Amino acid sequence: MSKSIKVNRRSVLAGSAALGAAAVLPGAVFAAGYPSRPVTVVVPWGAGGGTDATGRMIAALLEKKLGGSFNVVNRTGGSGVVGHSAIANAKPDGYTIGLVTVEITMMHHVGLTDLTAEDYTPLGLMNADSPGVTVSSKSDYQDIASLAEAIKASEPGTFKASGTGQGGIWHLALIGWLLSMGLAPNHVTWVPSEGAAPALQDLVAGGIDLVTVSLAETKAMVDAGRAVNLGLMADERVGSHPDVPTLKEAGEEFSLATWRGVCGPKDMDAAAAAAVSAALSEISTDPEFVEFMNGRGFGIKYLAPDAHAQMMAQTDSVMADALAAAGLAKG
Structure with missing residues (x-):
């Protein structure tokens, strides 16, 4: 394989941390009247797994922060395509959100879907686990x-x-x-x-x-x-x-992580997005969430929406290089 393929040496989480910290709201200012009906929280992976467990904890804490019902629905299949598509293709009214995982930066490179991270409204990164x-x-x-x-x-x-x-x-x-x-x-x-x-x-x-x-x-x-x-x-x-x-x-300038973040469809209702994002900021330091994640060995990594979007774009670049180098990229 030619060495002309170059990996993006910037860390996929570097530079985002400061942006994430700066963008954290000084206190959750929640949208009046949201949610007025149950919110669906799509998990693209099967019940009982780490993403499912994390999604259910986040949903339970969103209920405490925002009121109303946040109901987890597992939409599996297609190596993550089915669930990620369900989030991206939902009405952007704030009543369907979901957990978007690192696979969204991989699937389109190998020809499984046309979806990319740009098809979502990032609401907050909640977890990252590096190898x-x-x-x-x-x-x-x-x-x-x-x-x-x-x-x-x-x-x-x-x-x-x-x-x-x-x-x-x-x-x-x-x-x-x-x-x-x-x-x-x-x-x-x-x-x-x-x-x-x-x-x-x-x-x-x-x-x-x-x-x-x-x-x-x-x-x-x-x-x-x-x-x-x-x-x-x-x-x-x-x-x-x-x-x-x-x-x-x-002295080895490389880092990477598998991660889970909460997203809505692209162009999600701004008031709903702000409410969920503010709640996620509080959840990231909530003792119940911290105990849950630490007990399972999951790394807590919170990034506010802008930094969340930046991190996904950087991961996509790294994955593009790695998949091409492995001979797995399509087109």
Whole structure:
């Protein structure tokens, strides 16, 4: 693969944090009379999963903040296309909103849909989870800088990594990191897996050299002393794992996250959008929400609407490069 493909080295969350903080309302000023009837909250993924659980908690807290009913509806299928389409194609009157996930920046690049992040009204980012770089406790590399330098100095295919299927978000995270180091996207061989658990089993058995999955997914192996988290592809360290440094601390300018945000259809009613956005700002620091997210190992990352939109656009650029490099982009 040609090295002319360049990853956007700016963090997909960098620069947004300051904008997000500046745009937080000094107190929720809610629209009088909204909602006057039940609001549908679309979740594009199945019941029982992380996005579903997060969506139901947000809906419950929106009810407390705004009154009225916020009813979660799971619209699954098409690798996320069905649910994301249901949000984008709803009437923009404020009575259908939903959780838009990182897949909206990926699906159109692989030909699944024409939808992009521009088809929504961003109301607030609520969660972001960056992948870590994890090795076996028996690995020769016990810090991210030495691992990165070894990868750069190695022949293609020397190192093997896993964490998800081919073209999944954690695979694209590895590709983005490799591109940012000036390496070919396949310089580290990707071994597809059915998820984090089997990948970590392969890691500790010595079948692969590193995994790129969320820190929450590595907890059991790390706590058992069988794996070590060397670094995090994030702008800053996270409270749940304060001892894990970012790649940036080792001079590696790359970060990425899988995320969940609340959006409405494009051109959503301005008063309703303002009311929901103000409520989400308060929810992001609500003790009930914080306890819920921390208890499940989900990272809380709030961005106000303008910063939320900026972050989605930046993620789209990174995903475009990574998917093209992986040979998965269409057209």
